[in-house]
Amino acid sequence: MNPSNPSCAIVxxxxxGAAVSETLSAAGVAHDLFDEQPRAGGNIxxxxxxxxxxxxxxxxxxxxxxxxRVLRASPEREVEWDDGTRLNRRRYDAVFLCAGAYDGxxxxxxxxxxxxxxxxxxxxxxxxxxVPEGRVxxxxxxxxxxxxGADLVRAGAAVAAVxxxxxxxxxxxxxxxxxxxxxxxMASAQLALRRAGVAVRFGARVAELGRDKAVLDDGTVLGxxxxxxxDFFAPQTQLARSAGCAQAWSQxxxxxxxxxxxxxxxxxxxxxxxxxxxxxRGGPHARVSGLVAARAFLGRERAxxxxxxxxxxxxxxxxxxxIAAHEPRPRDDAVACACEGARVAAxxxxxxDGLEDLSxxxxxxxxxxxxxxxxxxxxxxxxxxxxxxxxxxxxxxxKALARPLAVRELIRG
Amino acid sequence: MASCDVAVIGTGIVGSFVALxxxxxxxxxxxxxxxxxxxxxxxxxxGNLLISDKSPGLLFDMTRDSFGxxxxxxxxxxxxxxxDRKGATLATLDPAQAGALREQVESHAALGVRAxxxxxxxxxxxxxxxxxxVAAAGFWPDDRQVQPMLACYQIARHLKARGVxxxxxxxLAAIEPASSGVALRFASGPDLACGHVLLCTGVWTPxxxxxxxxxxxxxxxxxxxxxxxRGGVAVRTKIxxxxxNALVEAIDPADPRPQTAAIVEGTRSGTILCGSxxxxxxxxxxxxxxxxxxxxxxxxxxxxxxxxxxxxxGYAGLRPATPDGLPAIGPVDAHGxxxxxxxxxxxxxxxxxxxxxxxxxMLTGKGSPFARACDPKRFLK
Numbered sequence: 001m002n003p004s005n006p007s008c009a010i011v012x013x014x015x016x017g018a019a020v021s022e023t024l025s026a027a028g029v030a031h032d033l034f035d036e037q038p039r040a041g042g043n044i045x046x047x048x049x050x051x052x053x054x055x056x057x058x059x060x061x062x063x064x065x066x067x068x069r070v071l072r073a074s075p076e077r078e079v080e081w082d083d084g085t086r087l088n089r090r091r092y093d094a095v096f097l098c099a100g101a102y103d104g105x106x107x108x109x110x111x112x113x114x115x116x117x118x119x120x121x122x123x124x125x126x127x128x129x130x131v132p133e134g135r136v137x138x139x140x141x142x143x144x145x146x147x148x149g150a151d152l153v154r155a156g157a158a159v160a161a162v163x164x165x166x167x168x169x170x171x172x173x174x175x176x177x178x179x180x181x182x183x184x185x186m187a188s189a190q191l192a193l194r195r196a197g198v199a200v201r202f203g204a205r206v207a208e209l210g211r212d213k214a215v216l217d218d219g220t221v222l223g224x225x226x227x228x229x230x231d232f233f234a235p236q237t238q239l240a241r242s243a244g245c246a247q248a249w250s251q252x253x254x255x256x257x258x259x260x261x262x263x264x265x266x267x268x269x270x271x272x273x274x275x276x277x278x279x280x281r282g283g284p285h286a287r288v289s290g291l292v293a294a295r296a297f298l299g300r301e302r303a304x305x306x307x308x309x310x311x312x313x314x315x316x317x318x319x320x321x322x323i324a325a326h327e328p329r330p331r332d333d334a335v336a337c338a339c340e341g342a343r344v345a346a347x348x349x350x351x352x353d354g355l356e357d358l359s360x361x362x363x364x365x366x367x368x369x370x371x372x373x374x375x376x377x378x379x380x381x382x383x384x385x386x387x388x389x390x391x392x393x394x395x396x397x398x399k400a401l402a403r404p405l406a407v408r409e410l411i412r413g
Numbered sequence: 414m415a416s417c418d419v420a421v422i423g424t425g426i427v428g429s430f431v432a433l434x435x436x437x438x439x440x441x442x443x444x445x446x447x448x449x450x451x452x453x454x455x456x457x458x459x460g461n462l463l464i465s466d467k468s469p470g471l472l473f474d475m476t477r478d479s480f481g482x483x484x485x486x487x488x489x490x491x492x493x494x495x496x497d498r499k500g501a502t503l504a505t506l507d508p509a510q511a512g513a514l515r516e517q518v519e520s521h522a523a524l525g526v527r528a529x530x531x532x533x534x535x536x537x538x539x540x541x542x543x544x545x546x547v548a549a550a551g552f553w554p555d556d557r558q559v560q561p562m563l564a565c566y567q568i569a570r571h572l573k574a575r576g577v578x579x580x581x582x583x584x585l586a587a588i589e590p591a592s593s594g595v596a597l598r599f600a601s602g603p604d605l606a607c608g609h610v611l612l613c614t615g616v617w618t619p620x621x622x623x624x625x626x627x628x629x630x631x632x633x634x635x636x637x638x639x640x641x642x643r644g645g646v647a648v649r650t651k652i653x654x655x656x657x658n659a660l661v662e663a664i665d666p667a668d669p670r671p672q673t674a675a676i677v678e679g680t681r682s683g684t685i686l687c688g689s690x691x692x693x694x695x696x697x698x699x700x701x702x703x704x705x706x707x708x709x710x711x712x713x714x715x716x717x718x719x720x721x722x723x724x725x726x727g728y729a730g731l732r733p734a735t736p737d738g739l740p741a742i743g744p745v746d747a748h749g750x751x752x753x754x755x756x757x758x759x760x761x762x763x764x765x766x767x768x769x770x771x772x773x774x775m776l777t778g779k780g781s782p783f784a785r786a787c788d789p790k791r792f793l794k
Contacts, residue, residue: 080702340682353570354581360449363456363562366682371642371725393449393582397728404642404723410702411710411720 006093007031008297009079011070011239014042015283016275017098019290025061027298032090034068034081037127042100042283043119071405072242073097077270087409094270094297095243097258098290099236101276103144104376105229106327106383107334107344112211118148118228131155134225137214139163139206141323143171143186144230146200150189153196160224162193163216165326167203174322177315179284205326231327233280233320234379241395243271249391253280253320254327254383256395262306263296264289272297281316288312329387330380337377339370347384356385357393368396371404416606417443417578419776420597421613422585422621425455426561426762427754428613429568430769432577433486435611438773442577443605444569445597447584451565454615454761457698457730459638459678459686460561461651462763464526465501465553466658468517471739471786472760473524475767478783482766483557490571494563495681501556502531502540504547504715505655511549514655518551528553540650542716551655558651558678561762588625590746609776611752615733616696618755627745630792631756632666633731635692639705639712640726643683646718652677654715657689661759664738666693671704675711677719685719687712689759691732700727732759741789742768743775752776753789 006029010017013035024031033040069082078091103119118138124130131152137160138149149162175183193200201216208215209229214222234255241247245266247256257280258266258273266273272293275286288309295302330336332345342365350361358374358381361367367381368374374381374396385392418440421432429451432444446452462483467473487496505514511532518530529539531550536543539552573579580602587598588610597605612618616633657674669692676688690704705727713720733755735741741756754772757764771781 350566353566353573354579355449356582357449357452359456360452360581364450364566369682369684369726373725404725406723407641407709407713408720410639410706410724411713 005030008094008096009077009090009092010034010096010098011073011079012042012098012100012275013040013064014098014100014275014286016100016286016290017042017096019287020096020098020274020294021062023291023294023298028061029298030061030063032063032065032092034065034070034079036067036069038066040064040066043122043126070239073239073271074242075244075268077243082405082409086412094272096272096274096290096293097239097243097277098274098286099239099277100286101233101235101280102375103140103230103233104379105140106231107330107336107380108209109331109334111335111338114211114225115209115227115229118145118230121226121228122148122151125151125155131157132226134158135160135223137161137163137222137224137227139214139227140230141165141326142230142319143182144233146186146189146193148228148230149198150192153192153198159193159196159198161199161201161222163201163204163206163214163222165203165205166322170322171202174315174318177311177318179312179315181284182282205328232323232379233276235277235280237277237395238373238375240266240271240273240277244268245271245273247395249382249386250279251386251391252317252324254324254386255280255379256382262292263302264293265296279313279316280320281313282319285309285312285316330384336380336384337365337367337370339372339376340366342367344384347381351385351388356390358382358385358395359397361385362396414596414604414606417441418608419443419611420445420595420605420607421611422446423453423613423615424565424569424579424581425451425453425613425615426458426565426765427615427757427768428611429565430482430486430765431611431613431754431772432572433568434769434773435776436572436575436577438777440776442572443580443607444572444577445580445583445585447582449581450569451562453617454730454732455561455565457636457638457728458561458762459676459688460559460564460762461760462557462559463501463553463651463760464521465503465528465551465556466653466661468658468662469520469524471783472764475783476760476763477526478770479764479767480555480557482770483559486568486766490567493567495560496557496564497559497681498555498557499650500552500554501651501653502543502550502552503653503655503657504536504543504550506544506546506548506714508548510655514549514551521553526553527555540652542646542648542718543652544715544717547715552650556651559762560681564762585621588621588751590625590748590751592748595750609750609752611754611772613754615755615761616731618733618753622745622753625746627793629741629745629753629789630736631733631741632693633696634734634758635690635694635697635729635731636688636759637690637700637704637708637727637729639687639708639724640728641685641687641719641722642725644722646685646716646722648677648679648685648716652715654711660691662738664734664736666734669694671707673704673707673711675708675715677712677716684725685722687719696731698729698731700729732761734758735792740764740768740787741792742771742787743784743789745789745793
């Protein structure tokens, strides 16, 4: 490292990555800010793909590498990315992994192609401007549903209903710890949904989900053309794993995450994990975690920010626990791994045979071997181990490629 | 202290077959692994059961014997492991190698192994995905492929149903051999008293033996595999570059440079496995893109359609290599209580069934025709 002119990589331009970028920019530290999307801001905050360019794209110390897929980071802080035409590699003095979280739906059977995760609908809308045709049902648990529903109605989609398993009472209990920013987002979503005449149901669950019809537990029948379901969140940890960062299982959140210290340093020197990667704690926490990590790298005062981060993390943990309490239990005949078609019963059998690490379950059930590399089913398999009361011992083992890579490129690269 | 006749350490393919044959021979068996199922080299294997790449000799004979024991296992337990007599095609792009390839086919045929030489014009009749540039090929219709982990799982589930105890996630803390048997001490679980102990622990065997003052030369020889997504390329047989054989047999542990030779095979799930590499770099199991690159270049030369697919995974494993290229199977302690079964290099799946049968024969006093050549004491002072 050249102390007078360090270079940093930030992966993910959501709230955490943007906070790191701002702080480094203010200190004049050159950095590459990577994001798969054409615009910064993260899944929730970013503007649509066709919105005009705006900071952080225009800050001198920041090189914003939009539409860049980061494939891996090494323990030596070498980052490998695909910019759409070729593979690139560069070694940095520090790497800030701010890759966020993703939502998913737990296995249900029979599955229909009219379903996706709520986050996938949001990503299609913001990344490619795809507005679903017909009626959209948004269901699951948590405030994210309302944000997605509001994004969709603002884009002109017909949202049939937002069905949130969390009762209003649960939100009321969370209120004292909520941030102004969080409340503003939720209020604005409610306003947009109300203006569009969308039915918002709190404390309601989808008992039966069909191809074009959902039956709620109170007997209400809702018709739809697309369903966006969000049962749980899990951190993106693939890059942290490729960098060799230690992983831990959260029984509360039911996912693997990257444990960090108060400065958001992972177990690998020079690799920081900010925001959801260190545990799903929400956007406001993500932003402050980015400020803390960047200031830690710069050797600046950060005790106040650390306290703020701890406070925000407590809110995130409380919300996570509330969502987890409303999680459906997957049926035996449901498909646990959509890529490979492995069923929940086969996973439960492997667990009953004594296997408690995800890789061992994977090799005997094929869960996690498909194109998505376990991104979808790792939280599912983890839950099926955790439901026996045992904590999963280790996540899916790390493969070379964080994303599929054309053989032609691999040979040329 | 809990007890059993034999403790089998390691639940990879060698440990699985050793446990199966010992249970079949009437021993009470405990199967133990410090990780989950088959977490070592078997998990990183492509599951080849090949005689095509063997020069006539011990490994050739053992492989033939092993094919019979594999067939017997499948006949007894059913086929839940994608066991498939799909055949292997050895191909060369170099016209100068055609003669040597023909000689290999003829030497095998003379020993009663079905093998067919294919001139350039005939190659694609057997394996349509091969490049028109292939100069010659040999086809071995009886070579097999298996999904390695499912084979271990199938055996484990069978043995568990027969009352064999499987202990996962239990690391050995000490091995204490004596004339009356062996005491095993564990990091977490209860101790175990055994008549015999079988270390089916691949490249990790030397580390287990070292505290006993036994220095067994088994070195990790790293290999990497690149997995391609399901796509429009049908690979019917297992395809290997004819140069593969020479690569396997050239052992120089002092040379850390990777050697690669193309191996391409389809799997039941539709993905395509591309290998292979050989490299002495210690216990490093990380995937090296600089090695995947020549692997994929070589594979796409033999099977041009691969270039249009996408790679989805890469993984690396450690083959247990011995200085003379032959396995080490037999007792290593003064009391004849502690056995090893390792050193199978890249042919562990091919030899595992024969190894299980061999160990059972040795422990029941019947002896094995392979025992002398595989005696680990050839390496011990």
